[in-house]
Amino acid sequence: MKKNSHTKIIDVQGISKVFTLHERDSTQVSGFSDVHFSVNRGELLALTGVSGAGKSSILKSIYRTYLVQSGKILFHRSDKSVVDLATCTESQVLQLRKREIGFVTQFLKILPRISALQAVAAPLMETGVSEQTSLYLAADLLSRLGIREELFHISPLTFSGGEQQRVNIARGIIAPKDLILLDEPTASLDEQSSDRVLSLLEDLKEKGIAMIGIFHDRKKIKRAADKTYELTRKNNEKPFPTILEAA
Numbered sequence: 001m002k003k004n005s006h007t008k009i010i011d012v013q014g015i016s017k018v019f020t021l022h023e024r025d026s027t028q029v030s031g032f033s034d035v036h037f038s039v040n041r042g043e044l045l046a047l048t049g050v051s052g053a054g055k056s057s058i059l060k061s062i063y064r065t066y067l068v069q070s071g072k073i074l075f076h077r078s079d080k081s082v083v084d085l086a087t088c089t090e091s092q093v094l095q096l097r098k099r100e101i102g103f104v105t106q107f108l109k110i111l112p113r114i115s116a117l118q119a120v121a122a123p124l125m126e127t128g129v130s131e132q133t134s135l136y137l138a139a140d141l142l143s144r145l146g147i148r149e150e151l152f153h154i155s156p157l158t159f160s161g162g163e164q165q166r167v168n169i170a171r172g173i174i175a176p177k178d179l180i181l182l183d184e185p186t187a188s189l190d191e192q193s194s195d196r197v198l199s200l201l202e203d204l205k206e207k208g209i210a211m212i213g214i215f216h217d218r219k220k221i222k223r224a225a226d227k228t229y230e231l232t233r234k235n236n237e238k239p240f241p242t243i244l245e246a247a
């Protein structure tokens with residue numbers, strides 16, 4: 001039985017986003033509109049839909065890299081207080097990003113000359129865990145993700161796309177979080193590496209961690225997701241949600 005599996009962690013209520021391109025005569029581009037879903041602790045919701053449907057923008061809005069124009073994003077903290085990520089202050093957002101909400105972006109962004117082990121251990125060390133323990137756990141995660149030990153002390157900027165992606169995932173999940181957002185975590189991975197990532201995500205669910213992940217492959221969604229939310233966008237129409245189902 002998953003920990004806390006019936007406790008809601010996030011409730012997205014009718015959010016919409018329009019981008020105004022100021023450098024282009026204030027042209028408006030719709031990001032997504034009227035998006036509704038909720039996720040419980042220990043659940044993974046798969047966000048799916050064609051390219052440009054607004055999936056990454058939804059994750060960025062939850063992480064508050066983007067601001068939505070309407071709707072609510074209610075985040076239920078473990079102390080039972082509720083924060084609306086659509087309207088809360090920047091300092092509340094920074095606070096939540098420390099231990100509660102994590103984001104595995106699509107591409108690894110790190111400084112040159114930092115080894116793979118250091119890159120992965122850093123977010124854990126920032127929470128006060130010792131360097132030795134952080135490096136040990138980083139090595140364990142990288143091994144689980146199939147990164148060869150000979151690469152541990154090399155800069156991941158020299159790695160292949162799929163290797164960089166796995167370093168990025170390890171870096172994004174090493175420090176404890178309650179909700180993790182994952183932008184296409186298996187996009188450029190072969191079958192075996194995808195399998196390793198999905199099994200790691202399954203372990204996180206068992207620990208009661210909630211996730212919202214962007215996935216395209218139906219088989220992966222079926223295996224990992226508890227719910228699916230599909231966005232569609234036809235030609236120039238606004239995107240609209242079509243499915244909200246339990247898998």
Ligand SMILES: Nc1ncnc2c1ncn2[C@@H]1O[C@H](COP(=O)(O)OP(=O)(O)O)[C@@H](O)[C@H]1O
Nearest residue numbers: 019029030031050051052053054055056057058
């Ligand atoms: N920062 C931005 N400025 C302007 N338009 C953006 C920005 N981010 C996303 N968009 C637009 O919003 C739409 C959805 O993009 P995105 O969320 O990246 O889609 P997806 O991840 O589903 O492929 C696209 O039409 C994209 O051009």
Ligand SMILES: [Mg+2]
Nearest residue numbers: 055056057183
């Ligand atoms: Mg995207």
